[in-house]
Amino acid sequence: MTCTLTARFTAKQADLLYAGLRVAIINHLNLKHTGRSPGAYPRFLSPKFFRRQGLYNDAFMEALFRLWKDLQVARGRPFRGTLDYVQVSACALAVRTSLRQIRHGHLAAWDSGIDATANRLLRRLEAMRKRLKRRITKTTGQKSFRDLASSWREFLTWLRLNLLSCPCLIRHRDPVYRGRQLLISQMVRVTTAALRVQQCEIPPPRLLRKLVRDGLKNVRRYRSPFTIPLLRRNPAIADWWFMEYVLRRMAQ
Helix, strand or coil, X not given: CCCEEEEEXXXXXXXXXXXXXXXXXXXXXXXXXXXXXCCCCCCCCCHHHCCCCCCCCHHHHHHHHHHHHHHHHCCCCCEEEEEEHHHHHHHHHHHHHHHHHHHCCXXXXXXXXXXXXXXXXXXXXXXXXXXXXXXXXXXXXXXHHHHHHHHHHHHHHHHHXXXXXXXXXXXXXXXXXXXXXXXXXXXXXXXXXXXXXXXXXXXCHHHHHHHHHHHHHHHHCCCCCCCHHHHHHCHHHHHHHHHHHHHHHHHC
C-alpha cells in the first residue's frame, strides 16, 4: 500500500512547483525524443563521476509527470492533491529549481515576496516528508523506507546530472583567456630563468605569476617602451625587462 498525504497549496506555491518541475519535464522530453538534454552536465561521463551518475527510475519519472500535469491544470489557482513520498520530495526539488531559475535570470519573478513564499513552502514540505517517513516506517517497516529513500537519492543524482544542470554555470573555452594564460606562463618561465642566471632570489610561484601578470598589464597600458608582440618574439628583451620589474617590485 502506498502512503500518501492530501496537501493544499496556494496559487503562488503552486506556480513555484510548476515552474521547477517544468524544467525537468521539458529536458526529459528533449532527452527522450532527440537524445540530448539542455540540462545535462557536460562532463558527467568524466572519471570524477565514475559510479556517481545516479540511476534512472521510470516509476519516479512517471510520478513527476502526473504531478506536473495536475499543476498545469491548476496554474494561477490554488492546488489540492494527494502526494506520495516521491512527489513530496520532488516538490522540494522543484521549489529550489524555481529559485535558481529566478536567481540566474532565466525566469522572471512574478511576485515580490517569492523568497519568503519559497522558504515557508520548503519548511512545510520537509514536515510532510517526515510525516510520510513515519507513516511508511510504521506501515511497511524501516527497511522498506530505506530502500525507497536510497532509490530516490540515486534518481535525484541522475536528475541533477542529466536534466537540471544550469547551462549558465558551465564555463566554455575562451581562446582570448587561454592565450593570455599561455603568455603569462611563458613570461614566468623566462623570468625564472633570468633570475636563476643572475643568482637572485626567486619569489614563490603564485607571487611570481602575479608580478608577471601585473607587468603585462603595464605593457598593455603603454607604461613601458615595449609591446606584447615584441616581448613574445624576443625572449632576451622579455627576460631582462621582467627580471628588472620583479626585482623592483620585490624591493618596495
